[in-house]
Amino acid sequence: MGSGRCRWLLVVLGVLVVLVVLVPAARGDCGPLPELPGAEPPEDSKDQQSFPIGTKITYRCVLGFAKVPLKSDTIQCLENALWSVLPEFCDRSCLSPPRVSFAKVSAEDETKNFYAVGVTVSYVCNPGYKNSTDELPTSTCLENLTWSEVPELCERETCGPPKVPEHGTLVTTDYLFGSKADVICDDGYELTPGPPSIRCYIHDDRVAWTPLPTCHRIQGVSPLPSTSTVGATAVTDAPKPLEEKTSEYRYILPLIIIPCIIGIVVIAIWTIKKCGIKQKGTYKPNPTNAGDEEQGPSCQERKTGP
Template sequence: MTCRRRHLEAWSSLGLGRLGPSVLLSLGFILPALVASVPGNCRPPPELRTVQLLEQFRNKKTFSWKESVSYECRPGYSVNQHEIRHANCRSTGTWSLVEEYCTQMSCPDPGEFANGRFFQTDGNLFGSEMSFVCDEGFQLIGSSTSQCKVVPLQKTVHWSPEQPQCVVSCAKPVVSNGSPTTISSHYTPRDTVTIQCNPGFHLTGPQTVTCSERGSWEPELPTCKKEFLSCQSLQLGGDILKCDPDRQRVKTALEVYKMSLEIEKLELELESMKKNHVKGHVSAEIPDPERDRPIKQ
């Protein structure tokens, strides 16, 4: 009853008091329903997978009754003819229905992949991927994967990055106790490398080799062999053990070397003795004037 009295008092203040109580009571129930039916605003329209709002509508937060928005295909999607569809804000605060009407675009068919094979996740459709593998004896030059992507300015799609190539290649040159002076991720025909040995090893064979059209190194890769010092040029000490691993031969070499030193010493002594003997003989033959002078009486 309290609510009804308030309505009656309000209508009296508006000059509606001349209406009978029963009429006023009926209006008390009808007017709230009329107010509720007044058109309201719409929130932003729903997001769709293949279509999107035109740019001028994307940042707007509210839309009034009967206001219209426009859609276009998202990047990577298209229709046979350029088409823009519209949605309207209804009095109920909802939007008239806009259906998905754009379809995925397709990248060009990749065709043959020479000297290798490729695998696709979803054919040539926008968003699909390809992975590439080369046949044995061939080297992949480029990216091993490619994706169907949008070209923004042209609103088309293409494979990116570009399809790689499988070319004849040579395996990385491996030389025990040595290595190439320059190292690359791949070697193709006419590439050359220079081999150097590690310290303590010497090169046997060609120092420079070339990758051939058959995928092999030509001439044949060299080898790096252990360097052994010549026993004839060794000084006494630990270095002689590097000359020959056979200890008996090392012992014999040491004895021979010791004897050669003793012989050399004897030769020097004999040479010195000869020089002293010659010097004494010459001194005996030269007359001494003071010694041979007669003594005066």
């Protein structure tokens, strides 16, 4: 009796298992959506318990993950009421590589849309810059999903000394890409209409100076003789006109102040001699010759009381 009951129980359990497996298939439905690492289904289908055959669901990567290129992100309810197999397609990825002024991401790395942890991208120098070493700048996706700093291995190219305008000079800090040189005309000359400076810029895939303005003579004004060297380029870190004015004041001020001080001292000595006072309230003339007394108003009148 005991063994017979056990056999019947096993049969019943087997029937229940078959029903559980075959009933959804008989209805033509797939069960709940499977879970995938780093991905999630759309909000409106997360809690749904059954899906008709032929249903397609597209997953999306959660925050901190990105879709691996060329991998599928969609599953489908098959004819046997089972979901298709969907391999992991989300992985941790950095955002786009950082942009820098002196270089750009290589064409090969720029087309990628997935940068896994540990991936290194390379850079090429921008126009107007050249490699300062044999190595290319690079950056690596770190564990915290940020990029390592891009080393500045590109330096600015030089345009060389610019041509100096006739009857003028140039003032600049250097001759490197992006630099500016101001044009200053000699006395009696002025710039033609247009920019008063030139710049080192990109021209036909190389660096060059922009067109140079010219200095023409001012009508009715005679040019002053210039002591400077014709066609000079001044390389300076500060505006030259301010330095020249400061230098002029350094020599002119003493020429004005010293004579004034000497004049004040002479007048003071003359006044002391002329208006010598021996005691308070009295005045004693200081005649130039014996027995000769000065007449007229004195420096300080004698004080007489009642």
